[in-house]
Structures are given as C-alpha cells and as structure tokens.
C-alpha cells in the first residue's frame with residue numbers, strides 16, 4: 001500500500017513539474033512574438049533583457065506574401081504575447097487566432113487605438129476585396145508608432161507586473177526618441193520647402209507611405225497605388241512620371257527597400273533622376289538586422305534622403 005501511494009505521489013509530482021515547465025520551454029523569460037519589424041523593435045526597446053522578443057519574418061523576407069509555417073504557428077501559440085498589425089496586413093492571423101485556446105498567448109492588434117486610412121487600391125474594386133479596406137502601414141506616421149508603443153507597453157505590463165516600472169521607463173525613453181523624430185521630420189520638411197521649389201516626392205516602387213504623407217505637409221506622385229501585389233504600372237504612367245520629374249527638376253525617384261526597383265530604374269533612366277530608397281520598415285535585411293538598426297534609425301535614414309530629394313538637385 002505504501003509503495004503504491006509512493007508511486008502515485010511520484011507520478012503526481014512529475015505531472016505537475018511537466019505542467020509548470022510546459023509554458024516557456026527552455027526559457028524562464030517571457031516570450032513575445034511579433035509579425036513585423038516595427039512592433040518587434042518597440043517590444044524589444046520596452047523589455048530590454050527581461051523578455052525574449054522574436055520577429056516571425058526572417059530578415060529580408062517579403063511580408064505581404066508571408067504565410068506562417070507549422071513551426072511559426074507553434075511559436076505563436078506557445079508564446080506569452082503575440083503582436084500583429086491587423087487583418088488588412090496579415091490576413092493569415094485570423095485563422096491562427098481561431099485555433100488558440102484560453103491557455104494561449106495574449107494577442108495584441110497593434111492597430112488598436114489608431115485611426116486607419118482607407119486603402120486606395122480597393123476603392124471601386126470588386127466586392128470580393130471589400131473586407132480589406134484599410135491601409136495597414138500605420139507606423140510610417142511616427143505619432144502612430146508612439147501609440148503602438150503605448151499599446152504594446154500596456155500588454156507587457158499586464159503579463160509581467162513585477163517589472164512594470166522598468167518597462168515604463170524604457171518605453172518613455174523610446175517614445176521621447178520617436179516624438180523627437182516626428183518633430184525633426186516636420187522641421188526638416190518645412191525648412192527644405194523654404195529653400196527649394198520642390199515640394200513633391202516621386203515614387204517608382206510599391207507605395208506604403210500614405211500615413212507619412214497624411215502626417216506631413218508634402219505632396220507625392222506614385223507609379224503604384226499600394227504596397228501589395230497589383231498590376232505593374234503602364235508604360236504611359238512611367239513616361240508621364242518621367243516627364244513630371246523633368247518638368248519640375250526633381251532629383252530622385254524612390255523605391256522601397258528589399259526590392260530591385262525595376263520601375264523606379266526605368267523612370268530614372270528616362271528622366272535622368274537617381275534612384276533612392278525610402279524604407280517602409282516592414283522588415284529589414286540581414287545586414288541591417290545584425291547592425292542593430294531600429295525603427296527610429298531607419299526613419300532618420302529616410303529623413304536624410306527626403307531632405308536631399310527636396311533641396312539637393314544633384315542627389316547621387
């Protein structure tokens with residue numbers, strides 16, 4: 001009898017040990033999974049070394065055509081917190097969320113609390129698309145980025161209240177950097193407009209920048225309407241944009257990062273402009289990732305090329 005009792009106790013102990021260890025396999029730290037680079041950056045700035053933050057996309061991977069592997073879905077369902085950017089950016093998330101039970105991660109839609117802009121692409125399109133009517137690239141307005149930081153901060157504090165003051169302090173520091181970035185962009189654009197006749201940026205790549213232009217007083221001309229897969233611009237569009245560049249003395253045409261920029265190159269060849277990169281920060285290259293680039297550092301690189309595009313007619 002004693003033996004049996006002993007055996008039962010052993011089994012019970014083993015079962016409870018397994019149950020406790022099951023949540024964060026191999027690590028005591030809180031596990032945070034993010035779908036895109038901006039919220040990956042915001043989460044890691046907040047948690048420092050107190051949690052492990054993983055970016056679901058591998059560096060350099062295209063985000064709009066991304067489809068999670070079984071291993072990725074396991075990473076999400078076994079994490080403590082999963083942060084994504086709403087169904088207009090990541091349609092696959094709804095299926096994954098539906099499969100998560102009450103023991104699964106806290107799920108945060110980073111577009112919560114943000115006023116979304118309609119996506120141009122879907123105006124007048126067929127009814128099949130009418131679910132996806134919002135532009136998901138909210139972070140390209142730094143004020144939205146600051147709101148995303150707040151949303152993510154509150155979720156992390158709820159999960160780990162013991163370190164709340166540490167998280168709040170880190171978040172405040174990074175929010176100040178983001179707000180400084182915002183005022184630097186505003187001031188630079190205003191100064192550039194005074195010293196130059198150019199007040200329009202020209203895009204020859206996928207267009208993800210509506211929130212940026214909604215925030216700052218600047219015009220744009222774009223060969224593509226949106227960021228996701230769509231028909232290539234016509235030759236007429238390419239010629240019209242090239243002519244616009246010539247007529248207005250515009251020094252460069254922008255393309256997005258991680259892309260060959262075929263259309264931007266054609267426009268550059270015809271018009272004599274140079275091709276520059278305006279990073280959308282959906283994801284970063286392996287080199288940028290290893291170099292420790294952040295949302296703020298990427299946006300300052302963007303600001304530098306924007307300034308030169310407005311004032312420097314010889315941009316190379």
Ligand SMILES: [Zn+2]
Pocket residue numbers: 064137208227228282
């Ligand atoms: Zn995009």
